[in-house]
Amino acid sequence: MPQEKSRLIIKSGNVFDSVKGILKENQTIVIRENKIQWCGEDDAFEKETNDKIIDVKGKTIIPGMIDCHVHLEYLHEFFSNIERAILRNKEAMFGYYALKNAQEHLKSGFTTLRDCGSQTLAPASLRKVFDNGLFLGPRLIVAQRGIFQWGDQEEFGPQDWINYLRKDEVISGPDGIIHAVRDQKRNGADFIKTTTTGGVLHGQDSKVELSLWNIDELKAMVLEAERLGMHVAAHAHGSLGIHNAVQANIHTIEHGTLITEETASIMVKKGLYLVPTQSAMTAEFSSEMKKTFPPEVIEKGEYLAKEVIEHHKMAFDKGVNIALGTDAPVASAHGNSAQELILMVKNMRMTIAEALQAATINAARAIRMEDKIGSIEEGKFADLVVVNGNPLEDLTLLQKSNNLHHIIKDGRIVAEQGKITYFN
Numbered sequence: 001m002p003q004e005k006s007r008l009i010i011k012s013g014n015v016f017d018s019v020k021g022i023l024k025e026n027q028t029i030v031i032r033e034n035k036i037q038w039c040g041e042d043d044a045f046e047k048e049t050n051d052k053i054i055d056v057k058g059k060t061i062i063p064g065m066i067d068c069h070v071h072l073e074y075l076h077e078f079f080s081n082i083e084r085a086i087l088r089n090k091e092a093m094f095g096y097y098a099l100k101n102a103q104e105h106l107k108s109g110f111t112t113l114r115d116c117g118s119q120t121l122a123p124a125s126l127r128k129v130f131d132n133g134l135f136l137g138p139r140l141i142v143a144q145r146g147i148f149q150w151g152d153q154e155e156f157g158p159q160d161w162i163n164y165l166r167k168d169e170v171i172s173g174p175d176g177i178i179h180a181v182r183d184q185k186r187n188g189a190d191f192i193k194t195t196t197t198g199g200v201l202h203g204q205d206s207k208v209e210l211s212l213w214n215i216d217e218l219k220a221m222v223l224e225a226e227r228l229g230m231h232v233a234a235h236a237h238g239s240l241g242i243h244n245a246v247q248a249n250i251h252t253i254e255h256g257t258l259i260t261e262e263t264a265s266i267m268v269k270k271g272l273y274l275v276p277t278q279s280a281m282t283a284e285f286s287s288e289m290k291k292t293f294p295p296e297v298i299e300k301g302e303y304l305a306k307e308v309i310e311h312h313k314m315a316f317d318k319g320v321n322i323a324l325g326t327d328a329p330v331a332s333a334h335g336n337s338a339q340e341l342i343l344m345v346k347n348m349r350m351t352i353a354e355a356l357q358a359a360t361i362n363a364a365r366a367i368r369m370e371d372k373i374g375s376i377e378e379g380k381f382a383d384l385v386v387v388n389g390n391p392l393e394d395l396t397l398l399q400k401s402n403n404l405h406h407i408i409k410d411g412r413i414v415a416e417q418g419k420i421t422y423f424n
């Protein structure tokens with residue numbers, strides 16, 4: 001008989017119960033293959049001969065964290081001049097950037113990422129590369145190219161750039177949308193990303209007040225996505241675009257900058273999720289960006305950065321479900337997603353436990369993976385972060401990768417103190 005693989009035991013740590021939002025002391029976690037087989041009091045743990053035991057007394061174990069909004073193909077530097085970055089990089093380069101960036105997140109304790117839109121079709125291939133174990137990386141949930149309405153901004157710039165943007169054009173009307181959803185599914189998408197308003201950096205005439213798509217188009221998108229087992233995420237800054245997305249039952253609202261009380265109440269009733277991306281929304285324009293973006297874009301960004309805090313706080317106070325997302329690397333480099341927890345505590349007045357829930361179980365629910373990840377429970381994938389000290393007392397512990405003693409994904413130690421572990 002083939003010998004059964006030894007179990008990995010994480011012994012005598014303090015476990016963050018993300019479902020209840022509490023810390024449980026002196027717990028042992030038993031991992032067999034890629035799943036959590038058992039979790040309970042130290043005293044009740046029954047040792048087997050071949051167990052590989054890691055004693056983590058005094059350390060805290062949290063579920064592997066989830067960032068629901070990243071763009072893996074881009075580097076942070078791109079955002080000082082995005083047009084130049086895209087026109088000066090061969091398409092194949094983006095796949096390599098995505099690999100490097102995904103590993104930056106993994107080293108920082110984020111074991112699942114939702115990629116909210118890419119230039120190329122690399123993310124779905126990267127997901128396969130990680131799933132097959134060719135390289136170590138986080139779980140990826142990918143949108144691929146997303147579905148965008150043509151006409152959210154006036155066309156400026158060289159014809160090559162305009163032609164490039166037109167790759168995303170879809171045929172208007174519900175039938176056009178249904179076709180576009182199927183196209184993305186065929187491209188390997190796990191979910192659909194769309195925009196119901198203009199963006200901050202999208203272009204000088206991209207308006208956040210304008211609502212993109214009509215409601216029938218949005219409803220068709222949601223129904224077709226659901227039929228194919230996918231959810232929909234909508235980038236939305238202005239109140240009308242947020243409202244229409246919510247009316248159409250779009251599952252996650254990205255940014256949600258100018259959300260109103262009325263829309264927040266509907267979100268609570270429908271159980272929809274807000275992904276605040278405060279890392280991007282509250283960031284200041286760098287001096288480099290101020291040189292390259294037109295003054296209207298700077299003005300728009302500064303206005304939204306001022307408004308966003310009160311709107312998000314109101315939504316949280318009303319009871320809107322919040323899931324962590326950063327929009328990395330728009331305003332901060334990949335691998336810094338823990339700063340979003342700090343911003344949620346500071347700006348939305350969450351408790352640390354609530355912020356950790358937004359990064360774990362709530363994020364899992366938002367991306368419809370709560371039966372697999374987001375909490376330390378029997379039967380779930382063994383995605384864990386062992387932290388030196390207690391992040392419930394000091395969240396900044398999560399920002400320093402040398403405090404992340406072990407990062408475990410799929411039952412395997414994938415990083416130790418900020419370094420990817422290739423062989424173990």
Ligand SMILES: [Zn+2]
Nearest residue numbers: 069071116327
């Ligand atoms: Zn984004």
